[in-house]
Every structure is written in C-alpha cells, then in structure tokens.
Amino acid sequence: TGNPTITKLTGNVEHIYLAGQRPKRLGKADLILICPATANTISKIATGIDDTAVTTVVSTAFGTQIPIIIVPAMHESMFNHPILEKNILKLKRLGVDILGPRISEGKAKIARVDDIIQRVIDLVHSVKELEGKRFLITAGPTREYIDEIRFISNKSSGRMGVELAKEVKVRGGDVLLIYGKGTKKVPVYIDMVPATSTKEFLNLVKEELTKNKYDFFISAAAISDYTPKEYLEGKISSSKNEELSLGL
Numbered sequence: 001t002g003n004p005t006i007t008k009l010t011g012n013v014e015h016i017y018l019a020g021q022r023p024k025r026l027g028k029a030d031l032i033l034i035c036p037a038t039a040n041t042i043s044k045i046a047t048g049i050d051d052t053a054v055t056t057v058v059s060t061a062f063g064t065q066i067p068i069i070i071v072p073a074m075h076e077s078m079f080n081h082p083i084l085e086k087n088i089l090k091l092k093r094l095g096v097d098i099l100g101p102r103i104s105e106g107k108a109k110i111a112r113v114d115d116i117i118q119r120v121i122d123l124v125h126s127v128k129e130l131e132g133k134r135f136l137i138t139a140g141p142t143r144e145y146i147d148e149i150r151f152i153s154n155k156s157s158g159r160m161g162v163e164l165a166k167e168v169k170v171r172g173g174d175v176l177l178i179y180g181k182g183t184k185k186v187p188v189y190i191d192m193v194p195a196t197s198t199k200e201f202l203n204l205v206k207e208e209l210t211k212n213k214y215d216f217f218i219s220a221a222a223i224s225d226y227t228p229k230e231y232l233e234g235k236i237s238s239s240k241n242e243e244l245s246l247g248l
Helices: 014-019 039-046 055-062 081-094 113-125 159-170 198-211
Strands: 033-039 068-072 102-104 108-109 132-139 174-179 191-194 218-220
Touching: 014 055, 033 039, 033 055, 033 113, 033 198, 039 055, 039 068, 039 081, 055 068, 113 159, 132 159, 132 198, 159 174, 174 198, 198 218
Parallel strands: 033 068, 132 174, 132 218, 174 191
Antiparallel strands: 102 108
16 A cells, blocks of 8 residues: 554554544545454454554544444354354444344355445445435346246346345445345445345235335346245156146
8 A cells, every 4th residue: 555554553553644634634544444353352453442453543533433344254163152142232232334244164255345345435435315215126037836846036136136136235325125036246335135036025015114224225126927826745756747738
C-alpha cells in the first residue's frame, strides 16, 4: 500500500490518525478490516478492551462510525465457544460486519478473498438508502421429486435473486434469502435458508412473514408449474420399466 505498518501505538496517536475525529476531517481510513480475526481479538473488541494497536483503532472507529468488518479464523472448537458466539452476536447488533467463516476440516477458515474484497467495495462505495428496511427474497429452482433419485426441475441459476440480495445489502438493508439448488454462489454475508420443493418454499415464506416483520417480499424463485401426483419410495427400476407414465 505504500503506508507504514503500525504494530504499536506511540505519541503520534496513530489510532486517531487512522480512525479518529480530527480538525476538519475524520481519520484517514474509510473502513476498518480485521482479517483474520482471532477469538481473542474478537472478544476484546466486543468488550471494549483496547490493549493493542488493532483493538484501539477499532474502538476509535466505533466512535466515529467508520464501517468495521471482522473476518474470523480459528479452529472450529474455538469458534463454537458460547462466550465467543455471544460476543459475535453483540458485535452484529452494534453494526459490525462479520464475514464468514467457512467451516471445513475442523476449522473455521477465513472467508474467501473475493467475498472479502466484494464486501469492502460494497461498504465503501454504497449509498444507504435502504437502511432500516427488511427484505425477504426467494431465488433459484425447485425440485419436485418423482422418486429418491429423479425429479422435475428447471435451469434457473438463481442469479437474479442472489444479485438482488447483494444489492439490498450494499444499500444498507437487511435481507433473508430463501434459496433453491441454484448454481449462483451466495456470498457468506447474505443470510440464507435452503429450500428444495415448491411446498418447502411456500412454508418457509409463510413462516417468515408470520413471525418476522418485512418491508418487502421479492419472489424471484423459479417455482415449478408441475408436481408429480405420486411420490414413489426408493428408486424406480429402469430395467423393469420400459415405459413410465407420470401424472402431474
């Protein structure tokens, strides 16, 4: 970046230079990204402990309302610590973006680099005209199963709904995405609930609209026009059935 690396605070009050209120302007930073963030650092930030250069800069950013992104990375057992879970929820309520992690091989791995970059761009360059608004969006195809293996579906990628959800997030809104088996990847910062069949989509939408208050509902899922009249247990044997009649 061409900027000096700050490993400790000195009489130059680096935390104010980076994130504080200064004459005629705020700090130099437009956004604070803590990546990767350990369990120790996350808990210190959540409890207001400022004993490192990192935690003191973040604490200062809270006071000037500079956007903060935290990207956790640690072993899965540490990530599942109930106190850490409470601290993460606390930070979310305070407006901090928690990105990831990806759970794999017993580890809470750092979020993908492209997701981190995209989220930084979104927060730095967005206009927050949807702040305080809640959106429920459906996306992706449905699968109507004939037997345990075969199903009726369509070629929907889910892209429209995913892009809508991303745009809502960029503009400061809260969004829940109910997503079918689409091919479009959902960013880790989008809250997502998976769904498979038309009935499952319908039940999830009804449940959400009943128990939570939403300002907007966008139905972008490719819901099936047909469903089999009968579901057959197991797998239909193709060797025993030269013809298959399907009632819809």
